[in-house]
Amino acid sequence: MNETQNVYEQIENIVGTKYVSDSEPVCYSYSMNCDFTLQGIPDIVVKPNTPEEISGILRVANKYGIKIVPRGNGADLTGGAKPIGDGGIVLDVTRMNKILDIDEENRIVTVEVGISWSELCEQLSNVGIGYYTGSTGPASGFSATIGGGLSNNTVGGGGAAMYGAVTEQCVGLEVVLPTGEIIYTGAKANSFRDKPFTRFGLGADYSGIFLGDVGIHGIKTKASLNIYPLPEYRGYATYVIKKTKEMTPPERGSKVMIKWQHDRLQLHDFFYYTQSTVTSLKGQKVAKGLINAKVRGATLFYTTVADTQRQLDYNVERIEKIAEDAGFEKLGPTVEEGNIGKWFYEEDGRWQWSNHSWAGGYLFGMGGCVKCPTYQLPDYRRMYDDWVKRNFAKMAEMGGVGGGAEFVAFGVNPTYIDVAGGAGVLSSVEHREAQIELWKDFLITQIKELGAVHYWMGEIIGRSLVDSGALSEEYYNFMITIKKALDPNKILSPGKFYLTDKY
Numbered sequence: 001m002n003e004t005q006n007v008y009e010q011i012e013n014i015v016g017t018k019y020v021s022d023s024e025p026v027c028y029s030y031s032m033n034c035d036f037t038l039q040g041i042p043d044i045v046v047k048p049n050t051p052e053e054i055s056g057i058l059r060v061a062n063k064y065g066i067k068i069v070p071r072g073n074g075a076d077l078t079g080g081a082k083p084i085g086d087g088g089i090v091l092d093v094t095r096m097n098k099i100l101d102i103d104e105e106n107r108i109v110t111v112e113v114g115i116s117w118s119e120l121c122e123q124l125s126n127v128g129i130g131y132y133t134g135s136t137g138p139a140s141g142f143s144a145t146i147g148g149g150l151s152n153n154t155v156g157g158g159g160a161a162m163y164g165a166v167t168e169q170c171v172g173l174e175v176v177l178p179t180g181e182i183i184y185t186g187a188k189a190n191s192f193r194d195k196p197f198t199r200f201g202l203g204a205d206y207s208g209i210f211l212g213d214v215g216i217h218g219i220k221t222k223a224s225l226n227i228y229p230l231p232e233y234r235g236y237a238t239y240v241i242k243k244t245k246e247m248t249p250p251e252r253g254s255k256v257m258i259k260w261q262h263d264r265l266q267l268h269d270f271f272y273y274t275q276s277t278v279t280s281l282k283g284q285k286v287a288k289g290l291i292n293a294k295v296r297g298a299t300l301f302y303t304t305v306a307d308t309q310r311q312l313d314y315n316v317e318r319i320e321k322i323a324e325d326a327g328f329e330k331l332g333p334t335v336e337e338g339n340i341g342k343w344f345y346e347e348d349g350r351w352q353w354s355n356h357s358w359a360g361g362y363l364f365g366m367g368g369c370v371k372c373p374t375y376q377l378p379d380y381r382r383m384y385d386d387w388v389k390r391n392f393a394k395m396a397e398m399g400g401v402g403g404g405a406e407f408v409a410f411g412v413n414p415t416y417i418d419v420a421g422g423a424g425v426l427s428s429v430e431h432r433e434a435q436i437e438l439w440k441d442f443l444i445t446q447i448k449e450l451g452a453v454h455y456w457m458g459e460i461i462g463r464s465l466v467d468s469g470a471l472s473e474e475y476y477n478f479m480i481t482i483k484k485a486l487d488p489n490k491i492l493s494p495g496k497f498y499l500t501d502k503y
């Protein structure tokens, strides 16, 4: 019996025959995320059901020196949830998808991390007075899991302007360490405490080293998150921002967004769509309102929430005055008239706004979402345009047509925005290597020219960050020290940030 078979049998003994596979179609399908590239085909795919099973699998992997990559729903766009290079095990956590506790008194939900954002919010909405998670995960949240979101430091709207990234809602985690030990972080690390309530205390912020870690420090199995009552009153409006003689739409838009943020208005979300994003939404018939609306220009929409009509009127008046003073044209109140703010809030738009651009198809998407101060929005527009100008001929050569670089920018609590998007070129297997090089160039340009702070670090972004030289030697050594202490045998997600190559 060869080693892989031996490992397979030991894992089969842990999870049962039904939940492990080495069949070619299964392994091949787990060699991909939503992105096209960086394909590594695993030898084994396993779907455990408990932290103890995960612990057992990790112990086997340590014994035989086999790599493991944790995976939620594989909606990653940067090569995160699949092996770097062939071989190893992909560990899919989606069988672990139950809500374990809803502490209404303290407004905290504890879940198994394989549940999706939309499923969790749907179930929460039917409990007591009706709740949600505040920041409701990524635009892929119909399938993406809580564990994937916390590992990717996800933010996607659905409350981001009010609550921030999903990691900010986390008050504790259960994690299986790479060597197999199971720990709880946050207040529940006190074994005399039955329920979590804060992420801090009992030492340093140990939850923090697992949040946004892209699965290199441990496998999350349970997470506790703050929850909030569903707001009774909601308001939304959508504006068109045209170019003026003095200012471009991103310049005009960012000024208003900054004022909204500085005035601490009750914004639940605000989104800036470029003219081409609007055109694309129209073309794809995603937001039905934009199909007929004669929108020419960028758009900006906001959503606000309140507990009373009076409070709502107050919010709407203050938010809209700033947009009106800036001379933005307001579209009609219905979705059909172009009010995509309403579509976003009332019609699950928060879980769909980017599906047209990221859901595969004919484009090779070079994802490069970043977080940045709101005032940098015009700089990103300039950088993207210049980069496309420099690379247009190259893109045309490799894909048959030229490509572009686009983004949507949205508010994140308290004073920054997320510039979500990247570049795209017609997908072509023949030119794949050149396309990956181009993607790296795009990422490194973002990092060097604008000090970009990416957050899903998957394979390509984490490695481009290192390749760009942005990390000081001391910082990088600090990352290596932590990784080595937790994962001495280089089992978990090896290759990310090249960390396991360094010890």
Ligand SMILES: Cc1cc2nc3c(=O)[nH]c(=O)nc-3n(C[C@H](O)[C@H](O)[C@H](O)COP(=O)(O)OP(=O)(O)OC[C@H]3O[C@@H](n4cnc5c(N)ncnc54)[C@H](O)[C@@H]3O)c2cc1C
Pocket: 033, 034, 069, 070, 071, 072, 073, 074, 075, 076, 077, 079, 080, 081, 082, 093, 113, 137, 138, 139, 140, 143, 144, 145, 146, 147, 148, 149, 150, 151, 152, 153, 154, 155, 156, 157, 214, 215, 216, 218, 219, 220, 221, 354, 355, 356, 358, 359, 420, 456, 458, 493
């Ligand atoms: C249409 C579309 C829209 C998107 N919109 C957004 C958006 O608005 N905002 C955003 O941030 N991202 C977005 N993404 C990217 C991605 O979907 C999200 O980051 C999402 O949170 C990933 O969740 P997942 O469950 O699919 O995780 P996966 O893709 O399975 O994994 C993501 C990363 O987390 C690690 N991981 C997963 N589960 C665990 C675990 N239990 N323990 C430890 N590590 C783990 C994986 O190894 C991988 O590195 C989008 C993607 C698509 C296709």
